[in-house]
Amino acid sequence: MxxxxxxxxxxxxxxxxxxxxxxxxxxxxxxxxxxxxxxxxxxxxxxxxxxxxxxxxxxxxxxxxxxxxxxxxxxxxxxxxxxxxxxxxxxxxxxxxxxxxxxxxxxxxxxxxxxxxxxxMLALLLEPDPGRPSVRAVRGTSDGVGLDERERAVLHLVAEGRATGEIARELSYSIRTVSGVVHDITRRFRLRNRAHAVAYALRSGLL
The missing domain is CATH 3.40.50.2300 (Response regulator)
Structure with a gap:
């Protein structure tokens, strides 16, 4: 322990x-x-x-x-x-x-x-909100709006409630790399924390 x-x-x-x-x-x-x-x-x-x-x-x-x-x-x-x-x-x-x-x-x-x-509840967050435009069309584009494959893989596991160490082992990344990916996502989209990042990505069609 x-x-x-x-x-x-x-x-x-x-x-x-x-x-x-x-x-x-x-x-x-x-x-x-x-x-x-x-x-x-x-x-x-x-x-x-x-x-x-x-x-x-x-x-x-x-x-x-x-x-x-x-x-x-x-x-x-x-x-x-x-x-x-x-x-x-x-x-x-x-x-x-x-x-x-x-x-x-x-x-x-x-x-x-x-x-x-x-x-x-994650599935509920996947339901589209007609009052908010989707950015699904720009996923992975070169203008930095979307998420790349590594970012989506990490965020999917974050959404499942996986700990940082578990994510690192599953994706064969270092813990530092996983933490850096999540930090980059929250900074880019001006989000407060990991939970906010998951909710935003699901609602916006980035995942």
Whole structure:
């Protein structure tokens, strides 16, 4: 076992907070801290992904400790999922799917700098948005707008919730190369983090 991951749980409902805390305590790699203490990852539990929930995600991300955020909600629409990752959430979990194992995996992925969300939620993000033009036609073009094959391969595995080391092994790249690819994507498209990069690429037709 490596260094422990320090986790805080934030919820307005004390029953939800107690349930999530009990579930996370089952994983030996996680250490629970008080809600206002410094943590590597903050698990934020909400009923709906509304403006108040998104403000909470931003506030937690922008505090001095800059905790990564796993957002647990009753459900996510396409727009809500996109707004959540744009606000800085690294992991999205539906409450009904938040088993001890699923929640712990999502927290550990967030602590490792990776994003994680249910596969069907990724499929939801693939649905076209009629209000936003697609850039599928410019994929891989020489003007730098699209993604090359290496970038798409890395981002596909990021979307699956793979850790950086796993991606490096699968694609036979160094960890430094994988990190550099993701950094280049987020910088080029002015995105906040890996989760935002995945959501943007899916919605825009780059993946």
């Amino acid at each position: 490596g260094d422990p991951v320090y986790v805080s749980v934030l919820a307005s409902d004390p029953v939800l907070a107690a349930g999530a805390t009990a579930a996370l305590r089952e994983d030996p790699d996680l250490v629970l801290v008080s809600g206002d203490g410094p943590a590597d990852v903050a698990v934020v539990l909400v009923d709906q992904v509304d403006p108040l929930a998104l403000d909470t995600v931003r506030r937690v991300r922008d505090t001095g400790g800059r905790s990564e955020v796993v957002l647990v909600a009753s459900d996510f629409t396409q727009a809500q999922a996109l707004h959540a990752v744009a606000a800085g959430a690294r992991g999205l979990v539906r409450r009904r799917e938040a088993s001890s194992a699923r929640l712990a995996r999502t927290v550990l992925a967030a602590a490792d700098g990776d994003c994680s969300m249910p596969p069907d």
